[in-house]
Amino acid sequence: MILAMDTPMAPPSDDKRWKIVEATIRRNGAADHSLIEVLHTVQQAFGYLDDPSLKFVASQLRLPLAKVYGVATFYHFFQLKPQGEHTCVVCMGTACYIKGANKLMAMAKQKHDLEDGGTTPDGKVSLLTARCLGSCSLAPAVVYDGDVAGRVEEDQMHARFEEWKK
Numbered sequence: 561m562i563l564a565m566d567t568p569m570a571p572p573s574d575d576k577r578w579k580i581v582e583a584t585i586r587r588n589g590a591a592d593h594s595l596i597e598v599l600h601t602v603q604q605a606f607g608y609l610d611d612p613s614l615k616f617v618a619s620q621l622r623l624p625l626a627k628v629y630g631v632a633t634f635y636h637f638f639q640l641k642p643q644g645e646h647t648c649v650v651c652m653g654t655a656c657y658i659k660g661a662n663k664l665m666a667m668a669k670q671k672h673d674l675e676d677g678g679t680t681p682d683g684k685v686s687l688l689t690a691r692c693l694g695s696c697s698l699a700p701a702v703v704y705d706g707d708v709a710g711r712v713e714e715d716q717m718h719a720r721f722e723e724w725k726k
Protein backbone atom coordinates (compact mmCIF):
# COMPACT_ATOMS: atom_id res chain seq x y z
CA MET A 561 0.00 0.00 0.00
CA ILE A 562 1.27 3.47 -0.85
CA LEU A 563 0.75 6.00 1.90
CA ALA A 564 0.17 9.70 1.44
CA MET A 565 2.88 11.95 2.84
CA ASP A 566 2.17 13.25 6.33
CA THR A 567 3.34 16.85 6.34
CA PRO A 568 2.42 18.98 3.34
CA MET A 569 5.48 20.09 1.40
CA ALA A 570 6.37 23.70 0.68
CA PRO A 571 6.06 24.79 -2.96
CA PRO A 572 8.93 23.55 -5.21
CA SER A 573 10.25 27.12 -5.64
CA ASP A 574 9.49 30.70 -4.64
CA ASP A 575 7.96 31.33 -8.06
CA LYS A 576 4.86 33.42 -7.40
CA ARG A 577 2.79 31.19 -9.67
CA TRP A 578 2.65 28.73 -6.77
CA LYS A 579 0.48 31.27 -4.95
CA ILE A 580 -2.15 30.75 -7.67
CA VAL A 581 -1.92 26.98 -7.16
CA GLU A 582 -2.09 27.32 -3.37
CA ALA A 583 -5.20 29.51 -3.71
CA THR A 584 -6.87 26.78 -5.80
CA ILE A 585 -5.97 24.19 -3.17
CA ARG A 586 -7.41 26.38 -0.41
CA ARG A 587 -10.57 26.98 -2.41
CA ASN A 588 -11.17 23.32 -3.25
CA GLY A 589 -9.89 21.75 -0.06
CA ALA A 590 -7.46 18.87 0.29
CA ALA A 591 -9.77 16.28 -1.16
CA ASP A 592 -9.75 13.68 -3.85
CA HIS A 593 -12.16 15.59 -6.09
CA SER A 594 -9.83 18.63 -6.07
CA LEU A 595 -7.07 16.78 -7.87
CA ILE A 596 -8.07 17.47 -11.47
CA GLU A 597 -8.84 21.12 -10.73
CA VAL A 598 -5.48 21.62 -9.01
CA LEU A 599 -3.53 19.87 -11.78
CA HIS A 600 -5.30 22.11 -14.31
CA THR A 601 -4.21 25.17 -12.37
CA VAL A 602 -0.58 24.01 -12.29
CA GLN A 603 -0.64 23.37 -16.01
CA GLN A 604 -2.27 26.71 -16.80
CA ALA A 605 0.33 28.57 -14.73
CA PHE A 606 3.44 26.61 -15.76
CA GLY A 607 2.52 25.04 -19.08
CA TYR A 608 3.21 21.46 -17.98
CA LEU A 609 3.34 19.10 -15.03
CA ASP A 610 6.74 17.91 -13.83
CA ASP A 611 7.94 15.70 -10.99
CA PRO A 612 8.33 18.44 -8.35
CA SER A 613 4.88 19.86 -9.11
CA LEU A 614 3.21 16.43 -8.96
CA LYS A 615 4.92 15.69 -5.64
CA PHE A 616 3.81 19.05 -4.29
CA VAL A 617 0.19 18.49 -5.33
CA ALA A 618 0.19 14.97 -3.83
CA SER A 619 1.54 16.27 -0.57
CA GLN A 620 -0.86 19.21 -0.37
CA LEU A 621 -3.93 17.11 -1.19
CA ARG A 622 -2.66 14.27 1.01
CA LEU A 623 -2.97 11.81 -1.81
CA PRO A 624 -0.61 8.99 -2.75
CA LEU A 625 1.89 10.14 -5.37
CA ALA A 626 0.97 7.12 -7.51
CA LYS A 627 -2.59 8.36 -7.75
CA VAL A 628 -1.52 11.84 -8.82
CA TYR A 629 0.80 10.38 -11.48
CA GLY A 630 -1.97 8.08 -12.58
CA VAL A 631 -4.41 10.93 -13.17
CA ALA A 632 -1.77 13.16 -14.80
CA THR A 633 -0.84 10.45 -17.29
CA PHE A 634 -4.36 9.15 -17.93
CA TYR A 635 -6.02 12.33 -19.17
CA HIS A 636 -4.84 13.56 -22.54
CA PHE A 637 -5.39 17.20 -21.61
CA PHE A 638 -2.55 17.06 -19.11
CA GLN A 639 0.86 17.77 -20.54
CA LEU A 640 3.81 16.20 -18.75
CA LYS A 641 7.13 17.99 -19.01
CA PRO A 642 8.47 17.24 -22.48
CA GLN A 643 11.77 15.54 -23.18
CA GLY A 644 13.69 18.51 -24.59
CA GLU A 645 16.92 19.56 -22.89
CA HIS A 646 15.49 23.10 -22.71
CA THR A 647 11.89 24.18 -22.28
CA CYS A 648 10.22 27.33 -23.53
CA VAL A 649 6.69 28.14 -22.36
CA VAL A 650 4.87 30.91 -24.26
CA CYS A 651 1.99 32.53 -22.40
CA MET A 652 -1.15 32.62 -24.55
CA GLY A 653 -3.29 34.41 -21.96
CA THR A 654 -5.30 37.42 -23.12
CA ALA A 655 -2.74 40.11 -22.27
CA CYS A 656 0.09 38.19 -23.92
CA TYR A 657 -2.00 37.26 -26.91
CA ILE A 658 -2.90 40.91 -27.54
CA LYS A 659 0.78 41.84 -27.30
CA GLY A 660 1.83 39.30 -29.90
CA ALA A 661 2.30 35.86 -28.31
CA ASN A 662 0.82 34.35 -31.48
CA LYS A 663 3.69 35.90 -33.46
CA LEU A 664 6.16 34.12 -31.18
CA MET A 665 4.38 30.82 -31.84
CA ALA A 666 4.39 31.53 -35.58
CA MET A 667 8.14 32.21 -35.47
CA ALA A 668 8.74 28.93 -33.60
CA LYS A 669 6.77 27.08 -36.26
CA GLN A 670 8.35 28.83 -39.21
CA LYS A 671 11.98 28.86 -38.12
CA HIS A 672 12.20 25.83 -35.86
CA ASP A 673 9.27 23.68 -36.96
CA LEU A 674 8.06 23.74 -33.36
CA GLU A 675 4.42 23.65 -32.28
CA ASP A 676 2.78 23.56 -28.86
CA GLY A 677 3.92 20.39 -27.11
CA GLY A 678 6.64 19.71 -29.67
CA THR A 679 10.38 19.09 -29.33
CA THR A 680 13.07 19.73 -31.95
CA PRO A 681 14.43 16.54 -33.58
CA ASP A 682 17.81 17.06 -31.88
CA GLY A 683 16.00 16.98 -28.51
CA LYS A 684 17.33 20.40 -27.53
CA VAL A 685 14.18 22.56 -27.37
CA SER A 686 10.60 21.85 -26.29
CA LEU A 687 7.81 24.37 -26.76
CA LEU A 688 4.68 24.67 -24.62
CA THR A 689 1.98 27.22 -23.91
CA ALA A 690 0.38 28.42 -20.67
CA ARG A 691 -2.81 30.37 -20.06
CA CYS A 692 -1.52 33.09 -17.74
CA LEU A 693 1.83 33.22 -15.97
CA GLY A 694 0.62 35.90 -13.57
CA SER A 695 3.04 38.43 -15.13
CA CYS A 696 0.65 40.24 -17.46
CA SER A 697 2.53 43.55 -17.13
CA LEU A 698 5.43 41.81 -18.90
CA ALA A 699 3.30 40.71 -21.86
CA PRO A 700 4.14 38.93 -23.99
CA ALA A 701 5.78 36.73 -21.36
CA VAL A 702 7.81 33.60 -21.96
CA VAL A 703 9.48 31.19 -19.53
CA TYR A 704 12.90 29.94 -20.60
CA ASP A 705 13.93 26.96 -18.47
CA GLY A 706 11.96 28.30 -15.50
CA ASP A 707 12.99 31.98 -15.86
CA VAL A 708 10.26 34.43 -16.81
CA ALA A 709 11.22 36.88 -19.56
CA GLY A 710 9.03 39.86 -20.44
CA ARG A 711 8.20 41.80 -23.60
CA VAL A 712 9.72 39.08 -25.67
CA GLU A 713 10.17 39.67 -29.38
CA GLU A 714 10.45 37.08 -32.13
CA ASP A 715 14.15 37.80 -32.77
CA GLN A 716 15.02 37.34 -29.10
CA MET A 717 13.21 34.04 -28.88
CA HIS A 718 14.78 32.86 -32.11
CA ALA A 719 18.25 33.80 -30.78
CA ARG A 720 17.59 31.89 -27.57
CA PHE A 721 16.57 28.77 -29.50
CA GLU A 722 19.69 29.04 -31.67
CA GLU A 723 21.83 29.31 -28.56
CA TRP A 724 20.15 26.25 -27.02
CA LYS A 725 20.63 24.26 -30.21
CA LYS A 726 24.43 24.73 -30.22
Ligand code: FES
Pocket residue numbers: 651652653654655656657691692693694695696697699701
Ligand atom coordinates in the same frame (compact mmCIF):
# COMPACT_ATOMS: atom_id res chain seq x y z
S1 FES B 1 -1.72 36.73 -19.88
FE1 FES B 1 0.36 36.26 -20.08
S2 FES B 1 1.13 36.60 -18.11
FE2 FES B 1 -0.97 36.97 -17.90
